[in-house]
Amino acid sequence: MNCDTVYKILPLYLSSELPGEERAALELHLRECAPCAARIRAESDLDNALRTAMLEETPDVSAVLGRVHARIAAPWWKRLPQLTVVRAASVAAVLALVMFVSIALPRLYVHQSQRNMALAAASDHYQDLVLQRHPDWERKPEEVARFMQTQFPQRKNLLSSITPEGAALEKVRLCNLRGTEYAHFVFKTGAVETSIFLLPNSVSSGASRPYQAAHLRNAEYGLDVAGFSSPGLAGIVVGQHDSVPAAQIADRLSTTL
Amino acid sequence: MGLGKVGFFPAHESAMAEDRASEFENVALPHAAGLLRYALRLAGEKARAEDLVQETLFLAWRNFHQFERGTNCKAWLFRILTNLHYKRLRRSGQHPEVQVEEQEHTLAAPEKISASQEMREAFARLTSEHQQVLHLAVIEGFEIREIADLLQVPQGTVMSRLSRARASLRTVLQARAMAAEGNL
Numbered sequence: 001m002n003c004d005t006v007y008k009i010l011p012l013y014l015s016s017e018l019p020g021e022e023r024a025a026l027e028l029h030l031r032e033c034a035p036c037a038a039r040i041r042a043e044s045d046l047d048n049a050l051r052t053a054m055l056e057e058t059p060d061v062s063a064v065l066g067r068v069h070a071r072i073a074a075p076w077w078k079r080l081p082q083l084t085v086v087r088a089a090s091v092a093a094v095l096a097l098v099m100f101v102s103i104a105l106p107r108l109y110v111h112q113s114q115r116n117m118a119l120a121a122a123s124d125h126y127q128d129l130v131l132q133r134h135p136d137w138e139r140k141p142e143e144v145a146r147f148m149q150t151q152f153p154q155r156k157n158l159l160s161s162i163t164p165e166g167a168a169l170e171k172v173r174l175c176n177l178r179g180t181e182y183a184h185f186v187f188k189t190g191a192v193e194t195s196i197f198l199l200p201n202s203v204s205s206g207a208s209r210p211y212q213a214a215h216l217r218n219a220e221y222g223l224d225v226a227g228f229s230s231p232g233l234a235g236i237v238v239g240q241h242d243s244v245p246a247a248q249i250a251d252r253l254s255t256t257l
Numbered sequence: 258m259g260l261g262k263v264g265f266f267p268a269h270e271s272a273m274a275e276d277r278a279s280e281f282e283n284v285a286l287p288h289a290a291g292l293l294r295y296a297l298r299l300a301g302e303k304a305r306a307e308d309l310v311q312e313t314l315f316l317a318w319r320n321f322h323q324f325e326r327g328t329n330c331k332a333w334l335f336r337i338l339t340n341l342h343y344k345r346l347r348r349s350g351q352h353p354e355v356q357v358e359e360q361e362h363t364l365a366a367p368e369k370i371s372a373s374q375e376m377r378e379a380f381a382r383l384t385s386e387h388q389q390v391l392h393l394a395v396i397e398g399f400e401i402r403e404i405a406d407l408l409q410v411p412q413g414t415v416m417s418r419l420s421r422a423r424a425s426l427r428t429v430l431q432a433r434a435m436a437a438e439g440n441l
Contacts, residue, residue: 011419017400043423047395050426053376054396059297061289064307068286068314072278 001029006036014043118225118236120177124184125195125223125238128175137171137186147172151183152198155233161256162196162235163187164249182235194249195238226250230257281321284330289314291331291397292338298385298392299342309345313338332403335393339407379429387422394419 006029012018013026030037128134138147144159151174152158163169167187175184175197182197226237228250235253237246292313296306316337317324324333380388393399393407394415401419405412 007420008416011394011416012401015394015398015400042427046423046427049372049376050380050391050395053373054294054380054392056373057377058290059293061293061310064293064310064314065286065289067311068289068318071311071315072318 001025003029003033003036006030006033006040010040010043013040014047117177117180118227121182121195121197121236121238122223122225124175124177124197128173128184129186129193129195134173134175137173139171144169144172147183158198158257159185162198162253164189164194164196164244167194192240192243194244194246196235196249196253197238198233198235228254230254233257277321281318284324285314285317285321285334288331288334292334295335295392295397296338296342298388299339309338309342313341316341329403331397332399332407335397335399336407375430375433379426379433382429383422383425386418387425390415390418391422391426 006026009018009022009026013023018026030040138144148155148159155161159169162185164187167189170186170188170193172183172185175182177197180199182199185196185198187194187196222241223238224241224244224246226246226249228235228237230253233253235250237244237250237253239246239249289310292310293306296309296313297303300306300309313334317334324330380391383391389408390404393404394401399407401412401415404415408415410418
């Protein structure tokens with residue numbers, strides 16, 4: 001071993017990490033090389049002096065330990081205020097986003113989809129009653145009864161329940177509103193026609209998500225449209241503005257069906 | 258105050274939690290003073306250093322299940338503290354301080370300075386890099402590979418940095434001694 005090698009591995013020797021063989025070789029060199037031996041002694045003395053000087057003053061950790069004990073002992077909700085303002089703000093922002101995604105976004109979506117459905121109903125009402133595009137109506141009492149039995153087998157008195165006051169059923173058919181099948185009932189009060197669209201054979205999701213696009217005015221056709229839902233059924237009421245109290249009928253159906 | 262004795266866990270929780278608390282107290286908390294000494298070196302200011310140690314010990318407590326029994330707990334704690342310190346520095350936009358050694362050394366009156374105080378003052382003149390490596394090796398007694406792991410540098414770098422740090426310390430001490438002699 002030469003002096004350069006000693007210099008290189010000196011830190012390992014001083015921290016007592018030098019493997020046995022190398023350590024023996026180094027110590028052999030030190031016996032023969034006075035400058036290296038003096039250097040190692042000086043470095044070792046320097047380390048000892050530094051260690052003594054720095055360890056002479058032991059920092060007081062009692063305050064830190066007290067706080068650590070208190071924090072560890074505290075239940076999790078008491079630890080929350082120790083979050084920094086920035087972290088708390090981040091948490092609040094994430095919570096707000098989660099709430100928006102889980103609550104507001106579906107509502108907005110539902111709102112929009114129900115509005116579209118209401119507009120589709122208004123359009124269907126207009127095409128059926130004004131333009132008379134569809135010939136497949138059931139009009140005879142036995143045909144209507146069969147229709148009701150097929151589409152609403154669980155609801156025996158449904159027809160009388162949905163019939164607006166003073167009106168009579170004119171006809172019924174299955175229609176398609178934006179890909180969903182509805183039963184389209186047309187009731188007549190004198191010359192005034194009221195359409196009620198019902199989603200057949202379904203348990204409405206409206207109990208927890210009532211129609212929010214309930215009452216809208218379709219200026220294009222001069223119609224009022226009102227959505228409703230009840231624990232068992234969901235539907236849409238359409239009628240001529242100023243002639244049919246669509247909102248009132250929808251409100252009644254949402255509580256009586 | 259003992260973690261396992263003062264009801265940190267509700268009575269219904271298992272004895273394992275008690276064991277864990279008492280193990281943490283025996284294995285981790287004795288290093289609090291060393292951690293604070295090193296934190297003072299890194300953070301410079303007492304309040305920040307104490308906060309750093311408090312956060313380190315709390316993190317260690319929360320992650321104590323990850324600590325492998327039989328391994329060096331002190332090195333584990335110092336690693337947490339070091340990571341936390343650099344994370345905070347990054348978050349605050351600061352960079353690890355690299356000091357340039359001062360050329361002029363102001364001296365207190367020689368009769369008032371003990372050898373240890375002289376050494377502490379000389380040590381304070383070193384760059385933070387040299388202070389850090391000497392602190393870990395000489396004062397805390399970490400092995401070269403442990404220091405390399407803590408500082409995320411190769412072992413060879415630690416060894417050469419240690420040699421330079423010792424040489425710098427000796428130079429500063431000699432310069433101060435010569436200046437003191439000149440003042441006499």
